[in-house]
Amino acid sequence: MAHRWHNGGVREACGVFGIYAPARSVAPLVFDGIFALQHRGQESAGIAVSDGETITVVKDMGLVTSVFDARNLSCLEGHLGIGHVRYSTTGPSTWHSAQPVYRSEGRAGFALGHNGNLSNVAMLESEAGMLPGVMSSDSDLIAELISQSFLAGEADAFEQALCSVLPRLEGAFSLTLMDERQLVAVRDPNGFRPLCLGRVAAGDGDGVGGWVVASESPALDIVAAEFVREIAPGEMVVIDEHGPRSVWPFPAERIDAHLCVFEFVYFARPDARLYGREVHSARHRMGEQLAKEIPVEADLVIGVPDSGVPAAEGFAAGSGIPFGQGLVKNRYIGRSFIAPTQADRVAAVRRKLNPLRETIAGRRLVVVDDSVVRGTTTRQIIRLLREAGAAEVHLRVSSPPFRWPCFYGIDTPVRDELLAAKMDLEAMTAHLGADSLGYLSLPGLLAAIAAPGTGFCSACLTGDYPTPVPQTGMAFAERT
Ligand code: SF4
Numbered sequence: 083m084a085h086r087w088h089n090g091g092v093r094e095a096c097g098v099f100g101i102y103a104p105a106r107s108v109a110p111l112v113f114d115g116i117f118a119l120q121h122r123g124q125e126s127a128g129i130a131v132s133d134g135e136t137i138t139v140v141k142d143m144g145l146v147t148s149v150f151d152a153r154n155l156s157c158l159e160g161h162l163g164i165g166h167v168r169y170s171t172t173g174p175s176t177w178h179s180a181q182p183v184y185r186s187e188g189r190a191g192f193a194l195g196h197n198g199n200l201s202n203v204a205m206l207e208s209e210a211g212m213l214p215g216v217m218s219s220d221s222d223l224i225a226e227l228i229s230q231s232f233l234a235g236e237a238d239a240f241e242q243a244l245c246s247v248l249p250r251l252e253g254a255f256s257l258t259l260m261d262e263r264q265l266v267a268v269r270d271p272n273g274f275r276p277l278c279l280g281r282v283a284a285g286d287g288d289g290v291g292g293w294v295v296a297s298e299s300p301a302l303d304i305v306a307a308e309f310v311r312e313i314a315p316g317e318m319v320v321i322d323e324h325g326p327r328s329v330w331p332f333p334a335e336r337i338d339a340h341l342c343v344f345e346f347v348y349f350a351r352p353d354a355r356l357y358g359r360e361v362h363s364a365r366h367r368m369g370e371q372l373a374k375e376i377p378v379e380a381d382l383v384i385g386v387p388d389s390g391v392p393a394a395e396g397f398a399a400g401s402g403i404p405f406g407q408g409l410v411k412n413r414y415i416g417r418s419f420i421a422p423t424q425a426d427r428v429a430a431v432r433r434k435l436n437p438l439r440e441t442i443a444g445r446r447l448v449v450v451d452d453s454v455v456r457g458t459t460t461r462q463i464i465r466l467l468r469e470a471g472a473a474e475v476h477l478r479v480s481s482p483p484f485r486w487p488c489f490y491g492i493d494t495p496v497r498d499e500l501l502a503a504k505m506d507l508e509a510m511t512a513h514l515g516a517d518s519l520g521y522l523s524l525p526g527l528l529a530a531i532a533a534p535g536t537g538f539c540s541a542c543l544t545g546d547y548p549t550p551v552p553q554t555g556m557a558f559a560e561r562t
Pocket of ligand 1: 487492
C-alpha cells in the first residue's frame with residue numbers, strides 16, 4: 083500500500099514490522115514496532131499474531147495508540163506477529179483496506195502487510211481473470227494471488243505459493259507475511275522501500291531470542307533488537323524455529339537496487355540507518371551542499387518544521403549564516419483538516435505554522451525546505467514570513483525539482499499539478515513570492531547521502547523509471 087503527498091509536500095509512506103520470538107508474547111512488541119513507524123502512515127494500524135495454530139488480527143482506522151489498548155492487545159496471544167501502519171493511495175480509506183490483510187483458504191491462513199505500490203496491477207488482474215478494480219487495493223490483489231496459488235494446487239506450502247506469485251509482481255513491495263508458524267519478509271528486486279533484519283535478545287531468563295524485520299531500524303531499537311543487516315533487493319527471508327533463511331524468488335537479471343532517494347530526503351526517520359548511513363547526518367550534508375551550490379547573502383537561516391530543519395542547520399554550517407527558529411509548528415495538527423478551497427488551504431497553513439516575529443522582522447531569510455510539489459504550502463509560508471516583517475525570503479530546497487509522477491508507492495499529483503513540471507525557475511520564484519529560489523542538484527544530493535556503490539531511484543526527478551510503468555498521469559492533462 084502506498085504513500086501520499088499532502089499539503090503540497092512529500093509525505094507519508096506505509097510501515098511494516100514483523101517478529102518471531104518463540105518464548106515471548108509478541109503483541110506488545112509489535113505495538114512498539116509500529117508505533118516507531120507511525121510517521122510512515124497515520125490512516126490505519128493493524129496487528130496479526132499466531133500462537134502456532136491460529137492467526138488473530140486486530141486492525142482499525144486511526145493512529146496506533148487509538149487503535150490499540152491493553153484490552154485488545156491482551157487478546158492477541160502468540161509468539162509470531164506482523165504489524166502495519168497505512169497511508170492509502172489505491173483503494174478507499176476504509177476498515178476493509180486496513181492491513182494486515184488476512185486470508186484463510188482451505189488449509190492456508192496467512193496475513194500480509196505491504197509497503198509500496200505495484201505497477202502492473204492491470205496485467206495481474208487480467209491474468210487472474212479478475213474484473214479491473216474488484217480488489218480493494220494492490221495489497222489485496224497480492225493476497226488474492228497467493229490464495230489462488232494455494233487453491234490452484236500450484237503449491238502445498240506457503241513458501242512455495244510465494245515463490246510462484248512474487249516473480250509476477252512488478253513495482254515496489256516491501257512485504258511482511260506470516261502463516262501460522264513462520265514469518266516471511268520480502269523486498270522487491272529493486273528494493274524501492276527499505277526493510278531490515280534484527281535480532282532480539284532473550285526475554286527475562288527464558289534463554290531464547292528471536293528475529294525482527296522492520297521498514298526502518300528505529301523500530302528495531304524500540305524493541306531492543308540488534309540491527310543485523312538490510313534485507314537485500316530481491317531477497318525473501320523465511321524465519322521459523324530454525325532461524326532466518328534466505329530464498330531468492332526473482333530472476334537474477336531483475337535484481338537492480340533502486341532505493342527511493344526520498345527515503346533519505348524525507349520519508350525515513352532521522353535516526354534510521356539506510357545503506358549504512360544515518361539519515362539525519364545525510365540531511366545535514368544536503369543543506370551544506372545546497373549552501374555550496376546556491377549561496378546567498380542573508381542574515382538568518384530557518385527550516386520549515388520539521389522536515390526542513392536538519393538541512394537548514396546544514397545550510398547554516400555550510401554558509402556561515404546563523405541558524406534560528408523562525409516558525410513554530412503546532413504539533414497537535416491531525417489529519418482532519420481537509421482543505422478543498424484556497425481559503426481553507428491558507429487557514430490550514432496558519433493552523434500549523436506561526437512565525438516568530440521578533441526573530442524574523444527586518445531580516446534577510448534563507449528558508450530551507452525538503453521539497454516543493456504543488457507549491458501551495460510553500461507559497462503560504464513565504465506569505466506568512468513577509469507578513470511577519472521578513473526583509474527578504476530566499477527559498478532553498480534540499481532536493482532537485484520534482485517533475486514526474488511516482489509509481490512506486492508515493493501518491494503524486496499528475497504532471498500538470500507538479501509546479502516544477504509546469505514552470506521554469508524564474509516563473510516558480512515569482513509564483514511562490516520568493517526573492518530567490520534554488521534546488522539541490524541530483525549529483526549534490528547523492529554526494530550528500532554519501533553511500534557509494536549503492537543504487538537509487540530518482541525517477542520523479544529525472545523521468546528515468548527503473549521498471550516499465552503505466553502512462554497514467556505522465557502527460558499534461560486537459561483540464562475542463
Ligand atoms: S519515483 Fe521518486 S518518490 Fe517514487 S520511488 Fe522513485 S525516487 Fe521515490
